[in-house]
Amino acid sequence: MTQVETGHYRLFWEKMSGAMVIELLLEEMQIPFERVAIDMAAGAHQSAAYLAVNPTGQVPVLALPSGEVIGETAAIIIALGERHPDKLLVPRPDHPDRATFLRWLIYMAASPYMTFVQFNHPERFLDDPGTHPALIDNARARLRDQFTALDRAIVGAPFFLTDGISALDLYAYMLIEFFGDDPVALAGKPRLARVHGAVAKRSSVARVRQRHGR
Ligand SMILES: N[C@@H](CCC(=O)N[C@@H](CS)C(=O)NCC(=O)O)C(=O)O
Known part of the structure; x- marks a missing residue:
């Protein structure tokens, strides 16, 4: 799997896809990120380069500053909550909610x-x-x-x-x-x-x- 340390978040993104919730969360958390557009109509999600990033061929995927890649909207949200507990958008493990x-x-x-x-x-x-x-x-x-x-x-x-x-x-x-x-x-x-x-x-x-x- 391709892992490139970039020092910032990269969101593999397409219009009106599940990337929207991750984008909203990063915006709400005021965390800078780069959007990497995946042209799904042109089949970019099935390209060898993208399948190396996400074997499921789906969007969204979030690459962490370390280069580690996370797919699945729910997993990405939980991971962002763990990395940014001060932002309060994901209740912490000890929170009643x-x-x-x-x-x-x-x-x-x-x-x-x-x-x-x-x-x-x-x-x-x-x-x-x-x-x-x-x-x-x-x-x-x-x-x-x-x-x-x-x-x-x-x-x-x-x-x-x-x-x-x-x-x-x-x-x-x-x-x-x-x-x-x-x-x-x-x-x-x-x-x-x-x-x-x-x-x-x-x-x-x-x-x-x-x-x-x-
Ligand atoms: N379970 C995944 C679903 C992701 C998903 O279905 N993404 C759609 C775009 S909204 C996709 O990439 N579809 C292309 C495909 O399944 O080939 C998640 O929660 O991230």
Whole structure:
């Protein structure tokens, strides 16, 4: 695996991908980083050079200043929390909210994020294009239910947890943005709508949205 010590963070990034939550977190933590654009439409994520960085061929990946590379949004968030505990966006191991934080972080990464793959890429699940509309409808219904579960899990106001903004809010914001302007995202989900509204007001979001063409 390619490891180059650079002395700074490098985020392997694509527009409207899971890189958004890592970018928001780095911005909120006020940690400088370099964005390395991966042109997925051109297949750059399947190039030998990128597969040497991330064998899964997925974005995002974060290269630490030491050159060590971390993939998987949840793992990257936990690693950033360990390296920057003073920034308070990831509850520390002894914080009363730590277990709840981990629970919902993993849920977001493992459930709704993965259902968006079915929503956007039905061809990965079934070859017959005739089946794709049903797969997309099913994904949309599952996303609605998964967002409802998230809405019920929110205990704070305006943020997810009671103790101020955390990476959960940034992750929820990204998932809602993945839905585009589909009303299913926030209909009947007042707590999730409040989280989205509160995150949207952050100056980090204005910078990041511009880069994602939102
Ligand atoms: N479990 C991974 C999922 C990452 C993922 O699915 N990324 C998408 C972009 S949003 C990707 O790289 N897709 C390309 C592919 O799977 O070939 C994470 O949480 O980081």
